Amino acid sequence: MRVRATCICAVANTFQTWCARLDGAALQSRSPGSHYWIVDRDWVGTHEKAQAGGIVMSSPSPRVGIAYDLHRLVEGRKLILGGVELEFAKGPAGHSDGDVLSHAICDALLGAGGLGDIGTHFPDTDAKWKGVSSLIFLEQTRKMLDERGCRIAHIDAVVITERPKLTPHFPAMRAALAKALGVAPEQINLKAKTNEGVDAIGRGEAIAAHAVATIEC
Numbered sequence: 001m002r003v004r005a006t007c008i009c010a011v012a013n014t015f016q017t018w019c020a021r022l023d024g025a026a027l028q029s030r031s032p033g034s035h036y037w038i039v040d041r042d043w044v045g046t047h048e049k050a051q052a053g054g055i056v057m058s059s060p061s062p063r064v065g066i067a068y069d070l071h072r073l074v075e076g077r078k079l080i081l082g083g084v085e086l087e088f089a090k091g092p093a094g095h096s097d098g099d100v101l102s103h104a105i106c107d108a109l110l111g112a113g114g115l116g117d118i119g120t121h122f123p124d125t126d127a128k129w130k131g132v133s134s135l136i137f138l139e140q141t142r143k144m145l146d147e148r149g150c151r152i153a154h155i156d157a158v159v160i161t162e163r164p165k166l167t168p169h170f171p172a173m174r175a176a177l178a179k180a181l182g183v184a185p186e187q188i189n190l191k192a193k194t195n196e197g198v199d200a201i202g203r204g205e206a207i208a209a210h211a212v213a214t215i216e217c
Ligand SMILES: [Zn+2]
Pocket: 069, 070, 071, 094, 098, 099, 100, 103
């Protein structure tokens, strides 16, 4: 019998949540160096025990998602980036708060999980999402990944804008993004670029972001 299983060692992030549903006695008996496995989230046993029962284990494998997003910068809108409000004369046009960095990260995570895209899950035609913090999209995406037994391993993102200077705000952004995604800030890397004065971004008419997300399922 082939059963999809995950070694506890590889799911440290979601371990606490999952183990709440598991038999504490089985976990306490864990000996150093041994691997315990979760099957269908409610069963724990050693690899040997599973093999004796004819179960073939498979370890989680990495999956990668890529994403790009762009918003026009207009007057009368707040500039929210990575869940943090920055002081600036313009902000992104958009149905939600227009957080281009959160949108790119959300899309990259959905891509890695084979879950489609941000427009499918959080359509800009739905009044429910009007003016909301895009961190909500990240929280929902994290839940979807969690339900599939996927763990966020790492996110790398780059924001492209002429102004304002972003680097001083990265610690606050990483903290906000990490909280929404249930990961450590060290699992999120942010970079800033200008467009050297070229095209709409270079003229300060738009802001864009690219993101790559690595997950393990
Ligand atoms: Zn967007």
